[in-house]
Amino acid sequence: MNYIFHFGDMWNARGEFVEGALMTLRLSGLAMVASLVIAILGALARTSGPKPLRMLVAAYVEIIRNTPFLVQIFIIFFGLPTVGLRLDANEGALIALILNGSAYTIEIVRAGIENISQGQIEGALALGLHRLQTFRLVVLPQALRIIVPPLGSQFILLMLNSSVCSAISADELTSAALDVQGRTFRAFEAFIVAAAIYFALSLLFSTAFATIERLAFGKRISR
Amino acid sequence: MRSFNAGDVVYLLLAARWTVLLSLIAFAGGGLVGLIIALMRVAQARAARWFAIGFIRVFQGTPLLLQLFLVFFGGDLIGVPLGAWLSVILGLSLNAGAFLGEIWRGSIQAVPNGQIEAARALGLHYGQRMLRVVAPQALRTAIPPTVGFLVNLIKSTSLAAIIGFVELTRAGQQLNNATFRPFLIFGLVASVYFVMCWPLTIAASRLERRLALAYKR
Numbered sequence: 001m002n003y004i005f006h007f008g009d010m011w012n013a014r015g016e017f018v019e020g021a022l023m024t025l026r027l028s029g030l031a032m033v034a035s036l037v038i039a040i041l042g043a044l045a046r047t048s049g050p051k052p053l054r055m056l057v058a059a060y061v062e063i064i065r066n067t068p069f070l071v072q073i074f075i076i077f078f079g080l081p082t083v084g085l086r087l088d089a090n091e092g093a094l095i096a097l098i099l100n101g102s103a104y105t106i107e108i109v110r111a112g113i114e115n116i117s118q119g120q121i122e123g124a125l126a127l128g129l130h131r132l133q134t135f136r137l138v139v140l141p142q143a144l145r146i147i148v149p150p151l152g153s154q155f156i157l158l159m160l161n162s163s164v165c166s167a168i169s170a171d172e173l174t175s176a177a178l179d180v181q182g183r184t185f186r187a188f189e190a191f192i193v194a195a196a197i198y199f200a201l202s203l204l205f206s207t208a209f210a211t212i213e214r215l216a217f218g219k220r221i222s223r
Numbered sequence: 224m225r226s227f228n229a230g231d232v233v234y235l236l237l238a239a240r241w242t243v244l245l246s247l248i249a250f251a252g253g254g255l256v257g258l259i260i261a262l263m264r265v266a267q268a269r270a271a272r273w274f275a276i277g278f279i280r281v282f283q284g285t286p287l288l289l290q291l292f293l294v295f296f297g298g299d300l301i302g303v304p305l306g307a308w309l310s311v312i313l314g315l316s317l318n319a320g321a322f323l324g325e326i327w328r329g330s331i332q333a334v335p336n337g338q339i340e341a342a343r344a345l346g347l348h349y350g351q352r353m354l355r356v357v358a359p360q361a362l363r364t365a366i367p368p369t370v371g372f373l374v375n376l377i378k379s380t381s382l383a384a385i386i387g388f389v390e391l392t393r394a395g396q397q398l399n400n401a402t403f404r405p406f407l408i409f410g411l412v413a414s415v416y417f418v419m420c421w422p423l424t425i426a427a428s429r430l431e432r433r434l435a436l437a438y439k440r
Contacts, residue, residue: 003300066374066420067413068381070392075413078405156284163286167385174288187296195285195293202284 009184010193013176020176021197027090027172028159031097035158036151038098039105046106047113057106064103069164072096077168093165093172101158108154112147113139145217152209156202163198173197227402232411238394239415245380245390246419249315250373256320261327262353275324282321288382290314295386307388311380319376326372330365331357367434371427374420381416391415 010017046057064072076099077092087095116139124134166174177194181187264275282290291314298305305313334357342356384393395412399405 062421062424063413063417066378066424067416068378068392070381070384071395071409071413071416074392074395074399075405075409078399079409082403082405160284160286163288164382164385166288174286177289188293188300191289191292191296195289198286198289199281199284203280 003188005189006186007189007193009186010180010189013180013184013190016176016180017173017193017197020171020173020194021201023090023170024159024162024172024174024198025201027094027097027165027170028155028162030094031101031162032155032158034098035101035105038102039109042102042106043109043113046110061103061106064100065107069096069100069161070167072100073165073168089165089168089170092168093162093170096165097158097162100161101154104154104157105151108150109143109147111150112143115146116142148216149209149213152206152213155209156205159201159205160198225402227398227404227407231398231402231408234398235391235394235408235411235415238389239391239419241388241390242377242380242392242416243419245311245315245383245388246373246377248312249319249376249380252312252316253319253323253376256316257323257327260320260324261331264324264328265331275328279321279325282318283325287314287318287379288385290318291382291386307383307386311383311386311388315376315379315383318379319372322372322375323369326368327361327365329368330361333364334360363437364434367427367430370423370430374423374427377420377423378416 042057042060045053046061047054049057073092073096076096077087077089080087080092080095120138120142121134124138125131129137162170162172163174165172166178169175173194177190181190184190260275260278263271264279266272266275291311294314294317295305295307295310298310338356338360339352342352347355380390381392383390384396387393389397391412395408399408402408
C-alpha cells in the first residue's frame with residue numbers, strides 16, 4: 001500500500017464538517033422531538049382509539065417500517081413538489097425523518113403503554129382515582145421506565161440514518177463530506193473524518209442517555 | 224420526457240431481482256462474519272472479546288452509507304478497485320455481521336452456563352460443545368430476531384443505489400428521471416419492498432410470540 005494520507009485538506013475543511021455535524025444534530029433533534037409528539041398521539045390512537053383509527057395507525061407503522069428510508073425520502077422530496085408543495089432539501093429531509101421516526105417511536109410508546117396490566121388500571125379506578133389521575137400516577141411512571149431507554153437508542157439510529165438525506169443533498173454531515181471529497185479528491189480521508197464524527201456523537205449520546213436513565217430510574221434497566 | 228408504460232413496471236420487477244440477490248448474498252456474508260464475531264464475543268481470550276466489541280461498536284455507531292463509501296474508496300486506496308457490486312456486498316456483509324454477531328451473542332449467552340459446564344465435564348471439546356450443545360438451543364432464540372434483521376438488511380440494500388449499483392431503488396430513480404412520475408414510480412418501488420419485507424416482519428413477530436410462550440411454560 002503506497003497511498004499517503006493527507007488530512008491537511010480535512011483540517012482546512014473543518015468549518016464544513018462542524019457545520020454539517022450541527023445540521024445533522026439539528027435535523028435529528030427536531031425530528032426526534034416531532035416524532036415523539038406524533039408517537040404519543042399515535043400510540044394512544046393505536047391502543048385506545050376507535051377501530052378505523054387503530055387500523056390506520058397500524059397500517060402507517062407497517063408501511064414505514066417495511067420500506068427503505070431512501071425510497072421514503074424520494075417520495076417526499078420528488079413527490080410533494082408535483083402536488084405544488086415546494087421543498088428545499090433540508091425541509092424534505094426533516095419531513096422524511098419525522099415520518100420515518102414516528103413509526104418506530106409509536107411502537108416504542110405503544111409497548112410502554114401496553115405493558116401495564118389492565119388489572120392495575122382497574123385497581124386504580126376502583127380506588128377512586130379518575131382517569132387522568134390513573135394515567136398520571138399509575139400508568140405514566142411505569143410506562144416511562146419502559147419507553148425512555150429505547151428512545152435513546154432510537155435517537156442514535158435516527159441520527160445515523162439521517163446520513164441517507166445526503167442523497168437529496170441536505171446540508172448535513174455526509175453531504176459535507178461529499179462536498180469536501182469532490183473538492184479535494186481525498187475521498188477516504190473525508191469519509192473517515194465524517195464517520196469518526198458520527199461515532200463520537202453516538203458514543204456521546206449513548207453515554208449521556210445511560211447517565212440520564214441511571215439518574216432518573218436508579219439502576220439501569222436491561223433492555 | 225416520455226410517459227410511463229407497462230414495460231417500465233417490468234423493468235422495476237427485473238431490477239428487484241438484484242435487490243433479492245444482493246440481500247441473499249449479504250445475508251450469507253453477514254452470517255459468516257456474524258458467526259465469527261459472536262464466537263469471538265463469547266470467547267475466553269480477552270483480545271478476541273475486545274476485538275468483537277470494538278467491531279460491533281464501530282459498525283453500529285456509524286452510518287451504513289459511510290461504511291459503504293469507505294469500502295468503495297478503501298478498495299481503490301489499497302490498489303484493489305472493488306467496483307460498486309463487490310463494495311456493496313462487502314460493506315453490507317460487514318455491517319450485517321456486526322448486528323447478527325450481537326444478536327447471536329445474546330442467544331449463545333442465553334444457554335444456561337451449567338449446560339456448557341456439563342458438556343465440558345463430559346469431555347466434549349470446544350467444537351462439539353458449541354455444535355451439539357449450544358447451537359441447537361441458541362438457534363431457537365436466535366431465529367426470530369434474525370428474521371427481523373433480514374427486513375433491515377433488505378431495506379439497507381437500497382443504499383447500493385447511492386453507490387451507483389442498479390437495483391430496485393436505482394431503477395426507480397432512472398425511471399423517474401425519464402418520466403417524472405415520482406409518486407407512481409417510488410410508490411411502486413416502495414410496494415415491491417413492502418411485498419418482500421412484510422411477510423418477514425409478520426413471521427418474525429409470530430416466531431417471537433411462539434418463543435415467548437415456550438418460555439412461559
